[in-house]
Amino acid sequence: MTRSFPQLASFALALITAYAGLATAGPRSPGPAPAPQSIREAVEPEEPVLPPRPGAPFAAQTWPQRVAVRLADVSARARARDWTADPTGDASLRRKLAELVRRAGPGVAVHVADLDEGTWLFDQNGAARLNPASNQKVLTAVAALELLGPDYRFETRLVRDGDALVLIGDGDPSLQLQGLHALASKALAAEALAGVRRIVIDERAFSPERVGPGYEEPPGPGPSYLAPSGALSLSFNTVETTVRTDGKAVHVEVTPASEHVTVVNKARPLRGRALEVTSTCEGGRTVLTVTGAAKRKPITVRRRICDPGKFAGEAFAAVLHELGGPLLPVESGAASAHAREVATLVSPPLSQILASALKYSNNFTSEQVVRTLGRRMSGAPGSWDNGRAALQAFWRAAGNDPRELQPENGSGLSLRGRVSARGLVRVLALARDEGGAAASIVPALAGAGGEGTLRLRMPGGHGRVRGKTGTIGGVSALSGIAATPDGRRALGFSVLINGKNLAMPRSRRLQDRIVLALLEHLDAG
Numbered sequence: 001m002t003r004s005f006p007q008l009a010s011f012a013l014a015l016i017t018a019y020a021g022l023a024t025a026g027p028r029s030p031g032p033a034p035a036p037q038s039i040r041e042a043v044e045p046e047e048p049v050l051p052p053r054p055g056a057p058f059a060a061q062t063w064p065q066r067v068a069v070r071l072a073d074v075s076a077r078a079r080a081r082d083w084t085a086d087p088t089g090d091a092s093l094r095r096k097l098a099e100l101v102r103r104a105g106p107g108v109a110v111h112v113a114d115l116d117e118g119t120w121l122f123d124q125n126g127a128a129r130l131n132p133a134s135n136q137k138v139l140t141a142v143a144a145l146e147l148l149g150p151d152y153r154f155e156t157r158l159v160r161d162g163d164a165l166v167l168i169g170d171g172d173p174s175l176q177l178q179g180l181h182a183l184a185s186k187a188l189a190a191e192a193l194a195g196v197r198r199i200v201i202d203e204r205a206f207s208p209e210r211v212g213p214g215y216e217e218p219p220g221p222g223p224s225y226l227a228p229s230g231a232l233s234l235s236f237n238t239v240e241t242t243v244r245t246d247g248k249a250v251h252v253e254v255t256p257a258s259e260h261v262t263v264v265n266k267a268r269p270l271r272g273r274a275l276e277v278t279s280t281c282e283g284g285r286t287v288l289t290v291t292g293a294a295k296r297k298p299i300t301v302r303r304r305i306c307d308p309g310k311f312a313g314e315a316f317a318a319v320l321h322e323l324g325g326p327l328l329p330v331e332s333g334a335a336s337a338h339a340r341e342v343a344t345l346v347s348p349p350l351s352q353i354l355a356s357a358l359k360y361s362n363n364f365t366s367e368q369v370v371r372t373l374g375r376r377m378s379g380a381p382g383s384w385d386n387g388r389a390a391l392q393a394f395w396r397a398a399g400n401d402p403r404e405l406q407p408e409n410g411s412g413l414s415l416r417g418r419v420s421a422r423g424l425v426r427v428l429a430l431a432r433d434e435g436g437a438a439a440s441i442v443p444a445l446a447g448a449g450g451e452g453t454l455r456l457r458m459p460g461g462h463g464r465v466r467g468k469t470g471t472i473g474g475v476s477a478l479s480g481i482a483a484t485p486d487g488r489r490a491l492g493f494s495v496l497i498n499g500k501n502l503a504m505p506r507s508r509r510l511q512d513r514i515v516l517a518l519l520e521h522l523d524a525g
Helices: 063-079 091-104 133-148 177-189 308-322 350-358 363-378 384-397 421-432 437-441 504-524
Strands: 038-040 108-114 119-124 155-161 164-168 198-202 238-245 250-255 261-265 276-282 285-291 299-304 330-332 340-346 465-472 475-483 490-498
Touching (some): 063 133, 063 363, 063 421, 091 108, 091 119, 091 504, 119 421, 133 350, 133 363, 133 384, 133 421, 133 437, 133 465, 133 475, 177 340, 198 308, 238 276, 238 285, 250 285, 350 363, 350 437, 363 384, 421 437, 421 475, 421 490, 490 504
Parallel strands (some): 164 198, 198 330, 261 285
Antiparallel strands (some): 038 340, 108 119, 155 340, 238 250, 238 299, 276 285, 475 490
16 A cells, blocks of 8 residues: 655744744754634524533544544554564665664664554664653654544633633643734624623643643753643743843843733843843742843743743733723633633644644643643543553554553653653554544654754755654654655654763764665665
C-alpha cells in the first residue's frame, strides 16, 4: 500500500506572534500564533442547562465511550503490523548505523523501522527506557489526534448567570487577546450587560493543580517554558514585557494587560548592569520586577504568570471596559444550571494547535492537551493523573510494552520521564495509516532545513524529514519520519541519547548523520 507524505499545512497567522515556551534553555525563534478562532452566538434551547454540553457528531456517546472506541481502533491497526526484523534489509545500512552508534558510546538508543511494511531495519537498545525530553510531545500529540480527533476544537464560553458574566474555560491552549475581544464585543452587541456587577471565571474543566509534575523550578526570572496550566488560559500563560528608555525615564509595557500583573520598575536609563525582568508570585498575583539598565532600543522578553484564570479574567475585564462596558471585579466561581449562553469562542482544530508544541516545542500546549485527553477519557476534570493514564492506555493500544513507558507529564520537561525509542517509532507508524487521524501530525512537526527547531539542521533533508527535537540537561533526542521524495515510502526513526556530561553538538551531529544515512538508503532503494 502506498501513501503520500503529507505536505506543509498553511496556517493563518491572524493572531499575535508569540514566543513559544521551550523545554530547552536559551532563546529560540517565535512559534506561529494559532489560526484565528471563530466566534458564534449560541442558540438557546428552551430550557438551557450548563455545563456540560454534548458535542457533535457523536452526541449519543459520552466522551469516555468515544475514547474507548478509538482505543480499540488503534489497537486493531497496531496488530496489523508484525514488527519483525527484516531479514532482507540492507546490510550496509545496518553496518553504517552500527558504526555511528558504536563511536557514540553508551547511553544511546536507536530504532529504525519501515512504517509501511511494519518491519524494523535497525535496533540498538530500542527497548531501553530513556529520558526522551521533548520527544514526549510526539506521544502526547499522536494520542490526542487519535483519541480526540484532528478536528477537535476547544470552546471558551461566555454565559450570563444572574448579575454575573461567567467565562467558562475549556483548556484551550490557543486563546489570545483577540479572542477575548470577540467575546466582549458579542456581549456588548447582545446587550447582555444590563445589571451585570461582576465577572466570574469557571475553571472546572481542569483540576486545581497549575504546575506540571517535573517542573522543578530553578532560581531564575520565571521563564516562559515553565508557564502554568489552567482550564482558562491566555497567551500561553505568559506576558510579553517590553522595556525601553528615552534617556530620562524607563518605560515598561506589558501585553496582554491584566490587573493580575503588577510591574515594579527599578530599571535605570542607559547605564548600569544588564537589564533583567523577573516574574514572581506574591499574594496570588504576578509581580514583574525590572532591574538593570534600559536601552533606547526596546528589549522584549516573555515571562510566565502565576494564576491563569485570574490573569485571563482580569484581561477580559480590561477589554470589556476598553470597548465601553463597565469596569467589573473578577472572582472565581462556577456557572449555575440556569445560566444563559451569550457567545462561544471556537478554537482552531487540534491538528493546527499542535504545531506550537511540535514545531516550536511549547511545553504549555502539550500540558493543556494531555489534561484535556485525561478529562475526555475519564469524564473527570483534566489532571496530570488521568492524563498519564490516557497516555499509558494509548501506548498499550499502539502495541507497546507498558514497561517501556513512564510518563511524568505531557511535555517531557522532566528528570523522571522514560520512554523507549522502539515505542516512539511504533507510535509514529500510526501517521502512515491511510485515513488515520495521526497523519495530521506530519505537517505539525518541524521540517529539516525548513522551519521550527530543525530549521538549521539537515538542509539536504528539506521536504523529506519531519521530526521532533528534545533537549534538557543530559538528554538529546530526535524522533520522526524520513521519506522518499515522492512520499511513497517512509522510515520512522528515534534516537535517544542520555548522559551525565552530554555534549549537545556532538549528539545532534550523530542524530543528523543517522537520518541522512536513512535518506541515502531510501534513495538507493
